[in-house]
Amino acid sequence: MTWQFTLTGLLIGVLVGLTGMGGGSLMTPILVIAFGFKPTYAVGTDILHGAVFKSFGAVRHRRLGNVHAHLTLWMFLGSGPMSLLGVATAGWLADAYGDGVQSALSYAIGAALILGAIGLVLKTFVKRGVQPSEAAFIMQRKDRVRAVILGAVFGYIVGLTSVGSGTFFGLVMVMIYPLTIARIVGTDIFHAAALLWVAGIGHLVQGNVDLHATAWLLLGSIPGIWISSRFTVHLPQDALRLGLAGVLALSGIKLLNVPEASYVIAVGLALGLGAFVVWLLLQSRSREAERADDSRAAVADGDGDGVRGDAALEARAEPDLADARR
Numbered sequence: 001m002t003w004q005f006t007l008t009g010l011l012i013g014v015l016v017g018l019t020g021m022g023g024g025s026l027m028t029p030i031l032v033i034a035f036g037f038k039p040t041y042a043v044g045t046d047i048l049h050g051a052v053f054k055s056f057g058a059v060r061h062r063r064l065g066n067v068h069a070h071l072t073l074w075m076f077l078g079s080g081p082m083s084l085l086g087v088a089t090a091g092w093l094a095d096a097y098g099d100g101v102q103s104a105l106s107y108a109i110g111a112a113l114i115l116g117a118i119g120l121v122l123k124t125f126v127k128r129g130v131q132p133s134e135a136a137f138i139m140q141r142k143d144r145v146r147a148v149i150l151g152a153v154f155g156y157i158v159g160l161t162s163v164g165s166g167t168f169f170g171l172v173m174v175m176i177y178p179l180t181i182a183r184i185v186g187t188d189i190f191h192a193a194a195l196l197w198v199a200g201i202g203h204l205v206q207g208n209v210d211l212h213a214t215a216w217l218l219l220g221s222i223p224g225i226w227i228s229s230r231f232t233v234h235l236p237q238d239a240l241r242l243g244l245a246g247v248l249a250l251s252g253i254k255l256l257n258v259p260e261a262s263y264v265i266a267v268g269l270a271l272g273l274g275a276f277v278v279w280l281l282l283q284s285r286s287r288e289a290e291r292a293d294d295s296r297a298a299v300a301d302g303d304g305d306g307v308r309g310d311a312a313l314e315a316r317a318e319p320d321l322a323d324a325r326r
Contacts, residue, residue: 004035005216012217013053013224027217028109028162029251037210039105040094043162044208048200049217050162051193056225058193066186068179070139074147075169075191079155080198086159087202105161110255112163113248119171120245137178146176151195159199 008030015026027049031042061067093104139147154168170188173179179187203209250268 002216005213006220008034009049009217009220009222010224011220013221014227016053016057016221016225026247026251029113029248029255031213032106032109033251033254035213037213039109040090040208041210043090043105043109043160044200044203044206045210045213045217046162047158047196047203048209049214049221051196051200052214052218053221053225054189054193054196056222058190061186061189064182064186066182067190068137068183068187071137071143071147071173071177071179072187072191072194074139074144075151076194078148078151078153079158079191079195080151082152082155083159083195083199084202086156086161087199087206087208089156090160090203090208091206106255107257109161109163110252112157112161113252113255116163116168117245117249117252119168120248121242123171123174143177151191155195155199158195159202162199 008027012027027046028039028042031037031045032039037045058067090105097104150169150172154172157163157168169191170184173184173188174181177184200209246268253268
């Protein structure tokens, strides 16, 4: 099984390149549900893949000047060590409970996915906590303490489940730091790349990484993000976040083995598909209305002299006819 991994990587890469969302949180459930990976191997493979994958975006944002280096450093002081503790926890659970830990870790991943879905919904509706500013952000003592705590809490979750390297950090930064959205995104991606390298190496040492799958995933994801990032697609970001939140929530329900999960997932997919169809219809009608308005405006403007196009041509032709009669 090789081309399936490459195709999956390509789709994830294109999605992240076009929208900036959906990479890390989607890979683990895909590996578990679609490819039958054990949760420990899915987490380790996803994290190491994400470390390489997000490094390309991190370099790009650094060159654009969208990274707040001090904030990244202080968050990493908390997230780096705690992500290793998360990796160690996963290894300890595996040694203590053997194959039984796979079910427990599956539940942990499911819970993290649902939390990630909630985070995406909050990011959609919570636009700002602190007002953004273009001015240089000088971190005070309280800002540094918050950054370390933020990194420690969510770094542990990332090390244990691989979920949340972007969603959780970005959401909290929007609420507590006066950075523009561009700098929040750049700082978030740069920090996520550094965090995932630490956690990824930890999982590699623990033997939780399928290097064969990682290589084939990168073969698709790296070209996908490089090619798609060159194109601008005007997608409704709020609708996209809510759609991804729905996918994460349904994946979490599947991994949590919720009673009647199949019916819940079927209903959720049906509702999501129905909402997508309605959105397409509304977009189509909106475009038709815009075209009709443009055509009416063109007719009203004529050739720019206040006379309708046909009448203007006839008016300009009359002097020529008069000259011909003479």
